[in-house]
Amino acid sequence: MASVKNQGKIDKLLRPEAAADKLKLSIASKASRHRRVSAALMLFLTIRDGDKGNSATMKQRLLKDPRTYQILTLSGLLVFGWTARAFEIAPNHFLAIAAAACVAQWLGSVMIAMRPDFKSAVITALSLTLLLRADTVWPLMAAATIAIGSKFMLRLGGKHVFNPANIGIVAMVLLTDAAWTTPGQWGTATWFAALLAGVGFFVTYRAARIDVPLVFLGVYAALLFGRAIWLGDPLSIPMLRLENGALVLFAFFMISDPKTTPDSAISRAVFTAGAALLAYVLTFHFYLTDGLFYALAIASVLRPAIEWLDPAPRYQWGDEILLPLFLKRPRNPRAPAQHAPAE
Amino acid sequence: MNRSLKKTLFAATSAIAAVTITGGAVAFCGFYVAKADTKLFNKASKVAIMRDDDRTVITMANDYQGDLQDFAMVIPVPVVLQEEQIHVTENAILDHLDAYTSPRLVEYFDEDPCQVMYRRELAAPMSMAEDSVTVTGAQKKDGLGVTIEAEYTVGEYDIQILSAEQSDGLATWLTQNGYKLPDGAERVLESYIKQDTKFFVAKVNLEEQAETGLKYLRPLQVAFESPKFMLPIRLGTVNADGKQELFVFTLTRTGRVETTNYRTVKLPTGMDIPTYVKDEFGPFYKAMFAEQVKKENERAVFLEYAWDMNWCDPCAADPLSQDELRELGVYWVGGDGRNIQPRRSSPQPAQDVFVTRMHVSYDAQHFPEDLMFKQTGDRSNFQGRYVLRHPYTGDAQCESADVYRASLPQRFEKEAQTLANLTGWDIEEIRSDMNEKGQTFDKPKKDSWWKRIWNNDEEEG
Numbered sequence: 155m156a157s158v159k160n161q162g163k164i165d166k167l168l169r170p171e172a173a174a175d176k177l178k179l180s181i182a183s184k185a186s187r188h189r190r191v192s193a194a195l196m197l198f199l200t201i202r203d204g205d206k207g208n209s210a211t212m213k214q215r216l217l218k219d220p221r222t223y224q225i226l227t228l229s230g231l232l233v234f235g236w237t238a239r240a241f242e243i244a245p246n247h248f249l250a251i252a253a254a255a256c257v258a259q260w261l262g263s264v265m266i267a268m269r270p271d272f273k274s275a276v277i278t279a280l281s282l283t284l285l286l287r288a289d290t291v292w293p294l295m296a297a298a299t300i301a302i303g304s305k306f307m308l309r310l311g312g313k314h315v316f317n318p319a320n321i322g323i324v325a326m327v328l329l330t331d332a333a334w335t336t337p338g339q340w341g342t343a344t345w346f347a348a349l350l351a352g353v354g355f356f357v358t359y360r361a362a363r364i365d366v367p368l369v370f371l372g373v374y375a376a377l378l379f380g381r382a383i384w385l386g387d388p389l390s391i392p393m394l395r396l397e398n399g400a401l402v403l404f405a406f407f408m409i410s411d412p413k414t415t416p417d418s419a420i421s422r423a424v425f426t427a428g429a430a431l432l433a434y435v436l437t438f439h440f441y442l443t444d445g446l447f448y449a450l451a452i453a454s455v456l457r458p459a460i461e462w463l464d465p466a467p468r469y470q471w472g473d474e475i476l477l478p479l480f481l482k483r484p485r486n487p488r489a490p491a492q493h494a495p496a497e
Numbered sequence: 498m499n500r501s502l503k504k505t506l507f508a509a510t511s512a513i514a515a516v517t518i519t520g521g522a523v524a525f526c527g528f529y530v531a532k533a534d535t536k537l538f539n540k541a542s543k544v545a546i547m548r549d550d551d552r553t554v555i556t557m558a559n560d561y562q563g564d565l566q567d568f569a570m571v572i573p574v575p576v577v578l579q580e581e582q583i584h585v586t587e588n589a590i591l592d593h594l595d596a597y598t599s600p601r602l603v604e605y606f607d608e609d610p611c612q613v614m615y616r617r618e619l620a621a622p623m624s625m626a627e628d629s630v631t632v633t634g635a636q637k638k639d640g641l642g643v644t645i646e647a648e649y650t651v652g653e654y655d656i657q658i659l660s661a662e663q664s665d666g667l668a669t670w671l672t673q674n675g676y677k678l679p680d681g682a683e684r685v686l687e688s689y690i691k692q693d694t695k696f697f698v699a700k701v702n703l704e705e706q707a708e709t710g711l712k713y714l715r716p717l718q719v720a721f722e723s724p725k726f727m728l729p730i731r732l733g734t735v736n737a738d739g740k741q742e743l744f745v746f747t748l749t750r751t752g753r754v755e756t757t758n759y760r761t762v763k764l765p766t767g768m769d770i771p772t773y774v775k776d777e778f779g780p781f782y783k784a785m786f787a788e789q790v791k792k793e794n795e796r797a798v799f800l801e802y803a804w805d806m807n808w809c810d811p812c813a814a815d816p817l818s819q820d821e822l823r824e825l826g827v828y829w830v831g832g833d834g835r836n837i838q839p840r841r842s843s844p845q846p847a848q849d850v851f852v853t854r855m856h857v858s859y860d861a862q863h864f865p866e867d868l869m870f871k872q873t874g875d876r877s878n879f880q881g882r883y884v885l886r887h888p889y890t891g892d893a894q895c896e897s898a899d900v901y902r903a904s905l906p907q908r909f910e911k912e913a914q915t916l917a918n919l920t921g922w923d924i925e926e927i928r929s930d931m932n933e934k935g936q937t938f939d940k941p942k943k944d945s946w947w948k949r950i951w952n953n954d955e956e957e958g
Contacts, residue, residue, distance in 0.1 A: 289877055331751045331874035338757045385688040390865040394758060441725040443757050443871040 220357060220412075221273045227353050228280035228407065235284065243283060247294055252279040254295035258302035265306060274318070274413075275302055281319035281407060285400065286326065286333055293333035297322035310458045316451060317414040324451045327444050335444055340399025350399060354406025365419060366410040366426050371396070373430035374405075381438065404446050416457060418466035425460055429453035543591055544728060545746040547826030548754070548872065551722040554826025558591045558716045565701045568714065569676060572697040573689045573732065575723040577646040577658050584718040585652030590821050591716055594746050596814035598802035598854035600764065600881030602778055603811055607889040610901035641673070642666035646695060652715060653706035659696040661686075667696070682735045689729070720826060726870045734861035745855045745868070748827050753803045753875040754853040756868050761855065762797040764789060764881045765919060771912045771927065772885045773934035781883075784920035790858050791921075798857045798868070803879040806850035811882075822850055851876060886912075888936070906938045 235243065255275040263270035278301050288294050301322030305314040308321075326333040340346070354367060378392035395401070409415070409429060416422045429449045436445030543558035557572075643666055646658040661667035664687035668678055689696075699717060709715075733741060747754040755761035765785070774781045789799065806816050819830045827850055857868070888905055909931055917924040928938065 287873070287875070289875055334871070334873040334875065336755065336873070337871075338755060338760055340760075385691050386684055387688050388865055394866055398758070443869070 219273070220362075221277060224277050224357050224407065225273065225280065227357050228277065228284065230353070231284060231350070231403070232280060243287070247288075247291055248279065248283045250291035251282050251294045251298045252276060254298035255279040255282075255302050258299045262302060262306035274305075278302060278318045278322070282322055284403065285319070285335055285408075286323050287336050288333040290332070293326055293330060297326040297333060300325045311461065313458075314414065315458070316454045317408055317411050320408055320447055320450045320454070323447050324444070327447070335400075335447070337398065337400045337443060337446075340403070346399055350402045350406065354402065354410075357406065357410075363410045363412045363415060363422075365422060366415055367405040369423050369426040370405045370409055370430045371402075373427045374401070374434060377431065377434040401446065404450075409450050414454060414457070416461045416464070416466070418461075418464045421460045421464040421466070425453055425457055428456070542733075542741070543595060543744045543746070545591060545594060545748065545825050546728070546870075547748045547828075548726055548870075549750055549829070551724050552720075552828075553723055553726070554718060554720045554828075556586060556591060556716050556718045556825055558588065565706055565714070566703055569698065569700040570717075571671070571676070571732070572699070573694045573729050574658070574697045574719065574721070575694065575725065576721055577660070577695050578697065578719055578721060579647070580649045580651065582720045583649060583651045583656060584720070585654065585715045586718055586824055588713065588715060590817070590824055591746075593814060593817055593821060594825070594852070595744070597809065597812075597816060598746060598804070598852060599813045600766075600782055600801055600883070601811060601813045602775060602883050602885060604772075604775070604885045604887065606887045607901075609889055609891055609893050610898045611893045611895040641670045643670040650702050650705060651717075653701055653709055653711075654699045654714075654717060655702045657698045659698060661690050661696070663687075664690050679735045682732065685731050685735055688731075718826070726872070727867050728870070729867045730859060730864060731861070731867055734859065734864065740858045740860045743857050743859065745853075745857070747853045747855075747870070748806070748822065748825060749851050749853070749872050750829070750849050751872050751874050751876075752851050753800075753873050753877075753879075754855070754870050755800070755873060756798045756855070757871050758866055758869045759857075759864065760793070760797045761800050762789070762793055763800045763879060764856075766879070766881050767884065768915045768919065769884045769886055769908075769912050770916045770919070771909070771931045771934075771936055772887055773930055773936070774883070774916065775885055781916075781920060784922060786856065786858070788919060788921040795858070795863045798855050800853070800879060801856050801881045802852065802854035803875070803877070804852055805876065805878065806852050809880075890935075903940065905936075906940055909936045909938055912936075 232243075232248070252275075255278050256272050259272055259275035260270045279298060282294065282297055282301065286294060286297055301318035304316050304321045305318050308315045323333075323335060327335065375392070375396055378395055379389065381387075382389055382392045409426065416425050429452075432452055433446045433449035436442045436448050442448060545556040545558075547554040642662045644660045646660050648658075649656045659667070659670075661670070664683050667686055667690065668683045671678055686696075697719070701714065706714075728743075728745060730741075730743065733743075770781070786799070790797070806822065809816060817825075822830050830850065857864070886908075889901070893901070913924060913927045913931060916922060916927050932938065
């Protein structure tokens with residue numbers, strides 16, 4: 155594997171046109187198309203000057219990858235936080251987190267002799283920047299390292315177990331007082347939640363995981379309203395909780411990660427509803443302010459069991475969107491497991 | 498597929514019942530009740546909370562001004578409290594904590610612009626708004642599904658811990674015992690009862706009170722363990738006449754405290770404002786706070802102070818002594834009477850007490866839910882601090898003095914705009930007040946350009 159990769163590098167350096175041919179080949183080969191996207195992107199970045207025609211194709215690929223939208227959306231939110239919400243995130247915090255995440259991604263990729271794909275690392279870095287706070291950069295960098303490291307170290311059935319940003323946050327919050335989450339900081343401005351939800355919808359729609367935030371928020375809302383009705387509380391209390399920007403952010407940008415949710419729609423619904431129930435119990439009965447994050451981490455540990463009961467083909471970044479999403483999704487439980495790149 | 502999804506949703510929703518029935522919530526802090534003909538009014542309160550893991554000590558300052566025999570207070574508490582868990586302390590300690598954490602003014606005096614500058618600091622603490630609380634008395638216990646779990650006399654207070662099965666039973670009990678419940682209180686009581694909350698009812702024992710020789714009521718304290726870090730404000734909003742002001746002081750080991758269900762916003766700080774505000778700091782602070790509340794759509798909790806208890810700079814008051822901290826429940830500092838480091842000493846992390854002061858102006862509409870808190874690891878210092886820069890008024894004669902004087906109107910204008918922006922005050926009024934108090938906007942007379950060419954030869958210095 156390593157030698158093949160090195161050969162590729164040599165080709166690329168010595169004969170750009172050969173590398174371009176290889177690229178065309180990889181695009182033509184439908185079966186390996188998705189697996190090749192990240193590799194092709196790397197090549198695109200290197201040889202785009204030599205092959206304008208293929209650049210256009212690559213751009214299309216780039217646009218098709220939901221992670222592109224996710225990066226744009228999360229960056230937008232970060233800018234919103236910086237400007238409108240006056241979040242106290244020093245830009246160097248983001249840079250430190252991103253650097254740590256990319257280094258970890260690179261090291262991990264070298265370890266398993268894969269081409270490093272930095273898109274997921276950037277997404278993790280953005281999520282961590284939005285959700286985790288610290289006085290110094292070290293706890294944040296540690297969170298980023300744990301987050302990305304978990305993708306390479308904690309794997310089961312060819313998939314990483316935890317959502318990277320989620321496990322980064324949980325680990326730091328549990329292990330140290332030096333980092334903390336700020337669930338209240340996003341405020342409850344309804345319009346903001348709506349905006350976030352709208353954008354989130356779009357992102358998850360691109361990732362063919364629109365059902366996840368819907369089921370999660372639906373179940374969580376039902377629990378909150380049920381509680382309020384049972385207690386005789388005004389409904390403004392569950393509304394206040396649901397309008398929380400951090401909750402919406404979690405639903406659309408964390409739990410909906412297609413790589414760490416089950417691939418079959420039924421399993422996914424079970425997984426998501428379970429996480430929502432767990433989040434509710436941890437928040438309202440164990441009074442854990444980080445109940446959301448713990449719930450997803452616990453659900454992730456249980457996920458392989460759910461998937462074992464209901465296997466489905468693995469999600470690859472850039473999969474076509476199917477409409478209606480969870481009705482027409484092809485299911486082939488007997489599909490051979492592909493070697494998924496650690497993303 | 499659709500069917501399966503529905504099934505899942507149904508399963509999840511029906512699980513609510515199982516979960517909520519077994520769950521018990523805990524709650525704290527209360528409301529005042531009054532007899533039928535007494536106007537209910539509950540405006541400002543000061544609460545200090547020591548929090549370390551589940552350990553909690555809450556100190557509630559009482560600024561009740563009315564007839565002592567009419568006083569009564571109902572507070573939801575998480576557990577049945579033993580007599581040793583209830584304590585009465587001195588007002589002075591909370592006043593000290595208030596003074597130590599208050600927003601402050603700092604004065605700087607511009608030095609002779611021909612010389613170097615020096616600075617002098619003057620910190621003027623802001624004490625909080627005072628409002629009276631009108632309440633009234635309890636009489637005797639009765640049945641109605643209300644259990645009196647315990648009864649104690651602590652300090653000048655007679656205390657009963659009640660548990661109830663139904664809110665109407667509790668409401669009837671309270672009414673029969675001479676309390677006037679505000680409309681809507683029953684519904685809130687119901688919510689607390691379902692969360693297995695107990696109720697702490699306190700009234701004044703007049704004999705004991707006479708023995709203290711004091712004209713006022715001292716703060717009540719309770720110590721308990723609870724995983725829930727919160728302050729119940731809902732009962733307080735029921736009988737509120739308009740908005741209420743609440744100051745929450747937390748004493749923790751790890752760092753700053755913030756609310757999780759509302760935004761915690763830092764009060765604007767560090768601005769240069771016109772010097773005449775020195776005489777109007779009280780109105781300035783109130784106006785600024787009101788303006789900031791408005792800017793945050795009346796939904797934010799404001800952070801006014803976050804600091805390591807070992808020091809301060811500038812100090813509005815000395816840091817609290819170890820004895821005072823211990824009295825407020827900070828059990829990990831020694832009780833040997835030694836004072837904590839004097840003012841302006843360097844930070845000594847060994848003390849490990851971090852104070853947070855939050856200020857919220859709330860009503861039921863904008864704050865429907867109790868305040869939920871969380872401790873963070875944030876130990877960065879924050880204070881509400883406003884700067885007065887007094888211009889140099891001496892007779893400086895040099896080129897930089899001319900430049901300095903020429904720059905003043907612009908500086909004053911900026912201060913005026915800052916003040917208008919912070920408080921919502923009319924900018925014209927601010928300008929005229931500044932003019933009256935010596936900060937004039939008139940440009941100093943400029944020498945003619947030709948004079949400046951040749952007068953070097955004619956004048957000295």
